[in-house]
Amino acid sequence: MENDIRVYVEEAPGQRTELVGPTDMGLSLMELLKASGYDIMATCGGMALCATCHVEVLAGPALPEPEDAELDMLETLPVVHEGSRLSCQIRLTPRTDGLVVRLAATGA
Amino acid sequence: MSTPISTDICIIGAGPVGLFAVFEAGLLKLRCHVVDALPQPGGQLSEIYPKKPIYDIPGFPEVLAGDLVDNLMKQIEPFHPTFTLGERVERFEKLDDGSFQLFTTDGTEIHCKAVAIAGGLGSFEPRKPAVENLEQFEGGRGVHYMVRDPEHFRDKKIVIAGGGDSALDWTNFLANVASDVTLVHRGTTFRGAADSAEKVQKLHEAGKIKLVLSSNVTHLHGNGELKEVTITGNDGKAEKVPLDCFIPLFGLTPKLGPIGEWGLEIENDAVKVDTLDYSTSLPGVFAIGDINTYPGKLKLILCGFHEAALMCQGAFKYIFPDKKYTLKYTTVNGAPSM
Numbered sequence: 490m491e492n493d494i495r496v497y498v499e500e501a502p503g504q505r506t507e508l509v510g511p512t513d514m515g516l517s518l519m520e521l522l523k524a525s526g527y528d529i530m531a532t533c534g535g536m537a538l539c540a541t542c543h544v545e546v547l548a549g550p551a552l553p554e555p556e557d558a559e560l561d562m563l564e565t566l567p568v569v570h571e572g573s574r575l576s577c578q579i580r581l582t583p584r585t586d587g588l589v590v591r592l593a594a595t596g597a
Numbered sequence: 598m599s600t601p602i603s604t605d606i607c608i609i610g611a612g613p614v615g616l617f618a619v620f621e622a623g624l625l626k627l628r629c630h631v632v633d634a635l636p637q638p639g640g641q642l643s644e645i646y647p648k649k650p651i652y653d654i655p656g657f658p659e660v661l662a663g664d665l666v667d668n669l670m671k672q673i674e675p676f677h678p679t680f681t682l683g684e685r686v687e688r689f690e691k692l693d694d695g696s697f698q699l700f701t702t703d704g705t706e707i708h709c710k711a712v713a714i715a716g717g718l719g720s721f722e723p724r725k726p727a728v729e730n731l732e733q734f735e736g737g738r739g740v741h742y743m744v745r746d747p748e749h750f751r752d753k754k755i756v757i758a759g760g761g762d763s764a765l766d767w768t769n770f771l772a773n774v775a776s777d778v779t780l781v782h783r784g785t786t787f788r789g790a791a792d793s794a795e796k797v798q799k800l801h802e803a804g805k806i807k808l809v810l811s812s813n814v815t816h817l818h819g820n821g822e823l824k825e826v827t828i829t830g831n832d833g834k835a836e837k838v839p840l841d842c843f844i845p846l847f848g849l850t851p852k853l854g855p856i857g858e859w860g861l862e863i864e865n866d867a868v869k870v871d872t873l874d875y876s877t878s879l880p881g882v883f884a885i886g887d888i889n890t891y892p893g894k895l896k897l898i899l900c901g902f903h904e905a906a907l908m909c910q911g912a913f914k915y916i917f918p919d920k921k922y923t924l925k926y927t928t929v930n931g932a933p934s935m
Contacts, residue, residue: 528865532718532851538645541850557788564788565761565848567726567813594727 494586496521499547505589510581518544518590519577527592535577537562546572549588552579568594599705602679604630606912607699607709609686609856612640614886614901615715616669621909623676624933625922630707631678632699634685634720634854639666641717644849653899665898675934681705685720687855695881695915711912714868714877714884715901718851726758726845730817734843739823741844744771750842752776756826758814759846760784765793767846772806779807779838781814781828814843856888864890874911875904881915883908 492513497505510521519531519542530541537558543566546552552574555563559578563569573593579585606622608615611633619629637643639662647663654660660668684701689712691697699707723742725731734740744750744767754777757768765787768780780797787794801808809828815835816827826843829835853866862869862878867890870876875883885908886901894900913922927933 530718530851532641533645536646536649538649539850540848561761561788564784565724565759565763567724567758567783567845567847569783 494581494583496581496585497549497587497589498522498525498527499589499591512581512583514581516581517577518579518581518585518588519575521581522576522592529576529592531577533577537575537578540566540575542576543593544574544576544590545570545593546574547589547591550584550586552585552588601698601706601708602630602681603708604628604679605709605916606630606711606713606909607632607686607697607707608713608715609633609699610640610715610717610886610888611635611638611680611682612715612717612886613642613665613669613898614717614905615640615713616666616673617902618713618715618885618905618909619673619676619678620669620933621906622912623673623678623935624925624927625909625913626935627909627913627916628935629676629678630681630709632681632684632686632701632705632707634683634702634722636683638670638680638682639663642666644721651898653897655899675932677935681707685854689859691879691881697881710881710916712882713905713908713912714856714882714888715886715905716854716856716888718887719853719856719866720851721849722852722854723845724847724850726814726847728814728817728845731845734817734819734823738821739819739840739842740817741842742846744844747771747774750775753841754839755779755842755844756781756814756828756838756840757844757846758782760787760789761846761848762789762793763846763848765789765797767844768806769793769796769800772800777807777840778805779809779828779840781809781812783811783813783831785810814845817843853888867894873907874914875908876911876915883912 493509496508508525532539532541540562559575605627606629608631611631622629642662650659684703689699696710755775756779758781760782800806811831814826815829818825825837868884870889872891885904887896
């Protein structure tokens with residue numbers, strides 16, 4: 490489809506699953522991951538309030554900088570990585586085509 | 598041991614769906630007791646987003662989550678439900694007469710004729726840091742995930758870990774209670790409330806607390822009781838610090854908890870139900886709201902309300918198999934009461 494982009498989830502080193510997501514529905518990466526059957530809770534429904542959709546961005550295009558709410562929540566986690574983001578705060582747009590992420594460990 | 602609580606339905610979970618189930622049960626003249634692991638009713642709405650507006654509650658173009666909880670509490674007042682808050686139902690037994698005996702973490706005993714699990718995504722439990730032998734020192738042996746009674750820490754050496762508001766607030770508070778306070782944070786700055794962060798900084802500058810940044814607590818040491826922790830810097834340098842209590846404060850995360858061990862049919866961390874009455878695989882036990890699963894499930898508060906209404910019909914039939922129930926509208930019967 491014309492409005493589709495591709496996002497890759499790294500399940501294990503070197504093993505990536507391709508997800509195809511639309512850019513014309515206002516979806517977040519969290520919603521695409523949930524819809525694709527990934528085991529993330531996203532307890533707060535996408536308000537950057539619970540960190541249960543925490544992912545690590547491994548590669549791909551530069552993303553918009555996280556806003557304060559996302560940074561505040563990441564700050565509370567015991568473990569974060571250089572590319573830690575809340576997937577609910579990443580909108581699927583043509584600029585996110587080719588993004589590679591890894592789901593963070595539960596609770597982290 | 599306190600006197601066991603006796604009720605018709607025990608609702609596990611005081612979130613919006615659990616609270617509305619009290620209302621629906623009340624319309625059927627069923628008494629309810631509500632148990633929740635959190636210290637206040639409201640579930641996710643109170644714990645995670647009390648100030649966020651919700652837009653898909655019928656009749657409310659917009660309502661703050663906290664206000665919805667307040668309204669639900671007001672709506673169930675006429676039915677005089679009783680509550681056990683701050684305790685988690687740990688185990689339950691089905692008795693020969695089809696009723697149930699529930700036991701909470703604090704030893705509260707509840708006898709009921711039916712059980713309605715409205716546990717949302719499970720109980721909110723502390724998010725634990727990845728320290729290998731953490732569990733060895735839980736249960737009063739030195740690791741505390743929350744500060745229930747600050748007096749417990751009086752004149753003790755404590756290490757707090759975390760960078761959010763809880764860690765900052767308790768560091769500030771316990772600086773005047775404990776004999777020695779160390780705050781360990783993996784970052785270099787605090788994004789919690791600016792005022793709290795400033796107070797922490799001032800306490801540090803005044804020598805009243807120790808502040809260890811760019812570091813994590815990586816090991817716990819002791820024989821039965823916690824005696825020392827190893828704090829490791831992001832540069833790899835490690836230091837052992839003697840202490841009485843370690844308080845990791847990294848927020849809460851939902852877990853299914855003991856419900857998963859009760860012999861109910863579970864699918865993807867949710868309880869499977871029959872949409873006829875939201876009964877589970879164990880007769881007399883029902884599950885409503887986010888904790889259940891069935892084909893077409895939508896995790897929405899309004900769907901949970903619908904499930905609560907049907908569940909109460911099912912519970913009524915389970916409790917009173919010989920009684921005939923006729924649906925009555927509240928507009929016909931007037932103000933509801935017990």
